[in-house]
Amino acid sequence: MIYKAICLTFSILFFCCSGAQALELCGNRAQGSVISGKAAGLHKVILNGKEQPFAQDGSFLIAFDRDADITQKLTLLYEDDEQNYPVDNYTFTISKTSWDIQKINGVADRKVTPAQEDLDEIVRENQNVRSALETNAADASFWQKGFIMPLDQYRVSGKFGGQRIINTHPKNPHRGMDLAAPEGTPVKAAADGIVTLSGGNFFYSGNMVILDHGEGLQTMYAHLKETKVKVGDLVSRGDIIGLVGQTGRATGPHLHWGASHNGTRFNPQTLLELNRTEQCLSL
Ligand SMILES: [Zn+2]
Numbered sequence: 001m002i003y004k005a006i007c008l009t010f011s012i013l014f015f016c017c018s019g020a021q022a023l024e025l026c027g028n029r030a031q032g033s034v035i036s037g038k039a040a041g042l043h044k045v046i047l048n049g050k051e052q053p054f055a056q057d058g059s060f061l062i063a064f065d066r067d068a069d070i071t072q073k074l075t076l077l078y079e080d081d082e083q084n085y086p087v088d089n090y091t092f093t094i095s096k097t098s099w100d101i102q103k104i105n106g107v108a109d110r111k112v113t114p115a116q117e118d119l120d121e122i123v124r125e126n127q128n129v130r131s132a133l134e135t136n137a138a139d140a141s142f143w144q145k146g147f148i149m150p151l152d153q154y155r156v157s158g159k160f161g162g163q164r165i166i167n168t169h170p171k172n173p174h175r176g177m178d179l180a181a182p183e184g185t186p187v188k189a190a191a192d193g194i195v196t197l198s199g200g201n202f203f204y205s206g207n208m209v210i211l212d213h214g215e216g217l218q219t220m221y222a223h224l225k226e227t228k229v230k231v232g233d234l235v236s237r238g239d240i241i242g243l244v245g246q247t248g249r250a251t252g253p254h255l256h257w258g259a260s261h262n263g264t265r266f267n268p269q270t271l272l273e274l275n276r277t278e279q280c281l282s283l
Contacts, residue, residue: 023090025062026280031097032065032161033270034217034261039073043085044077052262053216055141061217064094065160066173089124090283102162104251110201110250112167118203125202129210129220132197133260138214139234144162144250147271148237149242150188150257151244152220153270157254160267175265176220176258183253185223185244189235190219190257190271196228205256206247212234219268220258223250 027035037045038059043050045060046070054060062074074090084205114122145149164171188193193211196218205222209229212218235241246253259268273279 005222014077020281021052022279023088023283025283026277027274028270028279029064029092029190030095031064031068031070032066032099032267033097033126034061034259034266034274035095036061036274039076040077041080043079044075046075046077048073048079050242050262053136055144055215057141058214061143061261063259063266064262065266066097066175070092070094070096077198097241099163099173100159100162102158102164104164104166106251109167111266112169112171115178116201119262121203123247125200128197128200129205129208131279132210133218135196135212136216137194137196138212140192142194143213143215143217143271143274145192145237146275147191148188149179149269149272150190150219151179151181151255152188153185154181154255156180157252158256160269176222176239176256177181177268178222178254178256180254181244183243184247186240187221187224187242187255188246189237189239189241191202191237193219193235193258195229195231195233195241196234198229202248206250207242209241211241216262218249218260219271220256220260222256222258223247225253225256225272 024040025037029078040055040058042058042173070093072203076088077085148211157180158174160177162174164174191213196212197210204217207224209221209227211216227242229241244255
């Protein structure tokens with residue numbers, strides 16, 4: 001009954017089982033966002049059948065992609081002496097997010113419809129980015145210390161999740177947030193982390209930095225004029241990691257800021273909401 005009361009308070013349906021352990025979820029539960037969770041004595045965290053990393057203190061992240069199902073299933077397994085691993089199952093709903101349609105004109109035709117000889121470059125980009133995202137370089141839960149915007153001053157020139165029509169060609173939804181700023185503007189690390197990719201001169205992303213913040217969370221900084229860090233560096237929140245540019249597929253100087261958690265791309269701006277305790281729900 002207690003659970004039901006809490007559920008109604010938050011206008012969200014939670015079906016919980018034994019409830020032997022306390023679970024806390026913090027953040028905005030919506031398509032395209034990231035939330036954090038915490039529970040004691042964890043053995044495994046499984047979201048919709050996929051195992052999720054968690055920290056020693058029982059903290060973990062859950063990211064919902066742009067088109068995530070409204071109904072989410074979270075399964076927690078707990079350590080115990082007999083290795084029975086008692087289970088709690090939670091089914092909860094997330095809110096739908098409505099996405100923009102974004103029309104972009106003036107992109108060089110070859111960047112919209114790549115030539116045959118560009119395809120090898122695109123494969124190289126995909127492989128480099130994927131392997132950086134799969135690198136677990138962070139040996140600490142850097143993300144727990146909180147996030148800042150990577151630019152002090154900017155104009156949002158492209159939202160996360162927007163359906164993009166480039167030079168009249170329908171393209172994949174935008175998987176990051178575009179922040180327009182003058183070329184050469186310093187780009188800051190949004191949180192402490194380890195550099196897992198720097199440079200690249202990629203076909204789409206241009207020069208890029210990827211930072212690993214622990215527990216499967218990375219942030220990406222693309223189209224940089226130049227990068228100021230190298231793979232393996234430990235950076236602190238606010239450190240300058242590169243300069244705004246327009247390398248790769250860009251129609252003007254801007255920072256494409258992206259975020260990925262355990263293979264799921266989400267709106268990086270939602271990282272800034274993680275530490276807002278008024279958005280926490282105890283189950
Ligand atoms: Zn972008």
